[in-house]
Amino acid sequence: MSTELQTPPRRNQGLGRIIVMVYAVFALSALARSLFQILSHFDRAPVAYVLSAFAAVVYIIATLSLARTGRTAWLVSLAAVLIELVGVVGVGLATVLHPELFADATVWSHFGAGYGYVPLVLPIVGLAWLLTHREPKES
Template sequence: MSTESTTTGRGSRGFEIVLIAVYGIFALSATARSLVQVLRDFSYAPVAYALSLLAAITYIAVTVALVRGGRSSALARRLCIAELAGVLIVGTLTLVDPALFPDATVWGHFGQGYGFVPLLLPVLALFYLRRR
């Protein structure tokens, strides 16, 4: 095996590990946040909190699909497309109809509260899955 292919394989696997770790962190944090929101004050912002829970479920599903790899890559790709659509739709809604979102969500304002990582994450994942 050549040094170049070994290095590329390691770099690719390193990026995959970081991608899975970031998705895992978002899965945990979004789940914790949304559960607290839903259980404590759902009536205050039902749309926002329901969408936060949807984001959490999406992050969990993408994390599992990425960890499983192989045939789950097609599922991961579809989930990332759905995630990106969610970020774009929720981000747009938070700007167009802020009354629906009296409290922050993970995907609100295109993930601004999280440094726009929610917007960039599915794009990076789709790029990675395409190259793999």
């Protein structure tokens, strides 16, 4: 009989690594899209393009913090994923209720419909992962 304690899998291994990769893809795609839109035709839909840039920043922060271990990284990840969830729901509602405000789509428009609703599902999966892989409080 072994008396060794089994250490739980790290947050950024297994499914966690796949979550990090999906966040990285969304970070790159949102950043590329927003940069192109801002640089080529910002005056057409400035609100939408700034929101896409904001989404890119959130995805970048989430990607980097989810890839790291430790309590601080866990807290930053939690904050980023919560901001993402509020953003996708808020922007999603705004694009449905006030489409005239959005001359062009954002990553979070219509709850991420342009991206197969992954932007809506991803923060829910991210939150579930984070809450089941909590980092112990630092002493």
